[in-house]
Amino acid sequence: MPVTNSISEKLRLQRLTKSSCERLKLVTPLHRSERNVVPRQITRQSPRQCSHNVLQLGQNQLRADRAEFERALIVERTKAGLEAARARGRNGGRPFKMTPAKLRLARAAMGQPETKVADLCAELGVTRQTLYRFVGRKGELRADGEKLLARHKRGI
Incomplete structure (x- = not known):
């Protein structure tokens, strides 16, 4: 055909x-x-x-x-x-809003029951979502918080 x-x-x-x-x-x-x-x-x-x-x-x-x-x-x-x-030790991308210093301050403040999350977020310059991504409700460190501190210790 x-x-x-x-x-x-x-x-x-x-x-x-x-x-x-x-x-x-x-x-x-x-x-x-x-x-x-x-x-x-x-x-x-x-x-x-x-x-x-x-x-x-x-x-x-x-x-x-x-x-x-x-x-x-x-x-x-x-x-x-x-x-x-x-x-050479350079990583691209946007830098994290949460720094190790802010993380330590957030952990200490979240451990206290009288802390208002909205005020803490305004003081740190991060959103509520970012805060809870790194720190739990009672001030415990979450997985992303551990990663941030590990990166800072390695010098990245």
Whole structure:
């Protein structure tokens, strides 16, 4: 049973593959085969399929491949830079609002029954959620509080 052109005309190559490199690997053998399948853009069709349309498609493909390659280079360099910074002892990200000094003060204040949590939070400059993330209701240290003190002892 012969393959009709209607299926190949409706096929969107962007959805068929993940990257333009894979698209090029798919289209090139079809174009070079004895059937000489010519890829064309469905969304912006020209009146006739000429060699300059194929050339334009190839140029667009090259631009897309170069953009993907450059993006991969940027990602690779960024990861290498972050890794080098970690090796030097630098960690990225936003600093914690809760410091070890604030944590010690919060533990002492939460251990006293007359402490008002809203006033303590305002004094420390943290939210109620942040306070309870590090310290329990009776002043006991929670897991995140232990992590913060351990980080500070290591000098990170």
